[in-house]
Amino acid sequence: MYARTHGVSWSPGSAEFHYGNQQRAATMWYHDHSLGITRLNTYAGLAGFYLLRGGPADLPPGVLPGPAPSAGDDGRGPYHEIPIVIQDRSFASDGSLFYPGSRAFFDRFAGPYIPRSDLPPIWNPEFFGTAMMVNGRTWPYLEVEPRRFRFRFLNGCNGRVLDLKIVTDPMARRPVPAALPVWHIGSDGGFLPEPVRLGRILLAPAERADVIVDFTGLRPGTALYLINEAPDTAFPGDGHTPPADPATTGQVMKFVVRPLAGQDRSVPPDQLTLPSLTRIGQESRTRKVALLEQDSAVVHGAGPTAVLLGTLDGGRKARMWSDPVTENPALGATEIWEIHNFTPDAHPIHVHEVLFHVLDRRSFNGAARPPEPWERGFKDTVIAYPHQITRIKATFDRAGLFVWHCHLLEHEDNEMMRPYRVGA
Known part of the structure; x- marks a missing residue:
C-alpha cells in the first residue's frame, strides 16, 4: 500500500508512525532498533535528536540561553542553545567507517567458533x-x-561511557581540574528539581544532560577544551581504570571565544527556578531482575559468549530474548525494579516507554546510597554499577509490548534485551 503525507508519496512497504510525545519537555533522541543489528545500524548513522518543548514542565522563552537551530536556518547562527551528540568511531585508511568483522578484534581469539565451540x-x-x-x-x-x-549533550556511543570536563590544557595529566563549571539543569526526562553546579558530566550511552555553561568574562581568543576522562575500555565505575588517551579519545572538542555579539538576557543558572517535579507515588510491587554474563564452557579464559538479563525469583535465572515474558506490570501499576548486577562492568539500563526515578544504589550487603544530584529528576536510562543493586521506580501507564535492555549496543545485540508487557 502507499501512504501520502504532506504531499510526499512513500514507496510500497513503508509505514507511518505517530508518537504522541505526551511527556515533559526534554532532550530526546531516536535510533535504529533492528533486532540483532542495532549496533551496526546505529554505528552507521541511523540516529538523531529531537527536542520536546512547551507545556507546564518547560520554561518560557528568554529564561534560558537561546536560540537553537531550527528548520530553514542557514546554519550560521548565532545559536546559544546547541544539541551536541558525542560518538566514537574508527576509520579505515580510505576514510570509510571501520567496524570489526571478527571476535578476534576484541580478544585475539581466532577460533574455533560455533559450531566447534560456544563462541x-x-x-x-x-x-x-x-x-x-x-x-x-x-x-x-x-x-x-x-x-x-x-x-544538550547526548552520549551516542555504542559502548563508551563519557566523563566530560571543560579544561584549558587537553594534554594535562589526568585528572585535570575543570576550568569552568557546568550547571546541570536536566536529564533524560526533562528538568531536574533544581540546578546542580558540577565540575564534570558523567554520561553512559543513551543518557542525556541539559547543561548551562557560562563563558562570561572570558577574553576573545581564549581556547578551552571538552575532554573525556572515562576509560578506553569497559567502564567499571570504580575510578581505578586508566582514563582515555589524552591525545585522541581523551579529547572531544575545542571552544574558541569570539567577541560578544549582543546582550545576554538569560537568567543566571544559580538564580533559576525550574518547573516543579511531581514524584512517583506508592509502589504496588517490587521486582528483582539480574544482569548476567555467560562465559565460555569450552574455551577457558576466552571471555563472555553472551550477556543476559534474568530474574531472581526462586534463584538466579538467565533469560533469552525468546523466552516467555517475565516482567508484566498491570496497566497503571507503579513498581520498583531492583537491578542486581552480577557482572564486572557497569551497564546503562534503558526501559522503553516509561520515565522512572532512581531511588538508590547499594552493594549486595551494604547500605543504600542516594542517587547522584544529576539523577534526581525523571530518567529513562540508569547506570547499574558492578556488584550493586540499583533501584528504580516507574508507573506503567501505557498498555503494550515493549523492551528493556542494556544500552551498550554490543550487549543489547547478544541477548541483553528482554520484552516486557504492560496490561493483559
Whole structure:
C-alpha cells in the first residue's frame, strides 16, 4: 500500500508512525532498533535528536540561553542553545567507517567458533572507536561568545561511557581540574528539581544532560577544551581504570571565544527556578531482575559468549530474548525494579516507554546510597554499577509490548534485551 503525507508519496512497504510525545519537555533522541543489528545500524548513522518543548514542565522563552537551530536556518547562527551528540568511531585508511568483522578484534581469539565451540565468530563484547565525533565531525571546534550557552549533550556511543570536563590544557595529566563549571539543569526526562553546579558530566550511552555553561568574562581568543576522562575500555565505575588517551579519545572538542555579539538576557543558572517535579507515588510491587554474563564452557579464559538479563525469583535465572515474558506490570501499576548486577562492568539500563526515578544504589550487603544530584529528576536510562543493586521506580501507564535492555549496543545485540508487557 502507499501512504501520502504532506504531499510526499512513500514507496510500497513503508509505514507511518505517530508518537504522541505526551511527556515533559526534554532532550530526546531516536535510533535504529533492528533486532540483532542495532549496533551496526546505529554505528552507521541511523540516529538523531529531537527536542520536546512547551507545556507546564518547560520554561518560557528568554529564561534560558537561546536560540537553537531550527528548520530553514542557514546554519550560521548565532545559536546559544546547541544539541551536541558525542560518538566514537574508527576509520579505515580510505576514510570509510571501520567496524570489526571478527571476535578476534576484541580478544585475539581466532577460533574455533560455533559450531566447534560456544563462541560466536562475529560478536565483539564491546567496541571502542579511536576517534571522537561531535555532531558528525571529528574533534571539531565551536566559536562561543563570552555569555551563557545551553548545551544538550547526548552520549551516542555504542559502548563508551563519557566523563566530560571543560579544561584549558587537553594534554594535562589526568585528572585535570575543570576550568569552568557546568550547571546541570536536566536529564533524560526533562528538568531536574533544581540546578546542580558540577565540575564534570558523567554520561553512559543513551543518557542525556541539559547543561548551562557560562563563558562570561572570558577574553576573545581564549581556547578551552571538552575532554573525556572515562576509560578506553569497559567502564567499571570504580575510578581505578586508566582514563582515555589524552591525545585522541581523551579529547572531544575545542571552544574558541569570539567577541560578544549582543546582550545576554538569560537568567543566571544559580538564580533559576525550574518547573516543579511531581514524584512517583506508592509502589504496588517490587521486582528483582539480574544482569548476567555467560562465559565460555569450552574455551577457558576466552571471555563472555553472551550477556543476559534474568530474574531472581526462586534463584538466579538467565533469560533469552525468546523466552516467555517475565516482567508484566498491570496497566497503571507503579513498581520498583531492583537491578542486581552480577557482572564486572557497569551497564546503562534503558526501559522503553516509561520515565522512572532512581531511588538508590547499594552493594549486595551494604547500605543504600542516594542517587547522584544529576539523577534526581525523571530518567529513562540508569547506570547499574558492578556488584550493586540499583533501584528504580516507574508507573506503567501505557498498555503494550515493549523492551528493556542494556544500552551498550554490543550487549543489547547478544541477548541483553528482554520484552516486557504492560496490561493483559
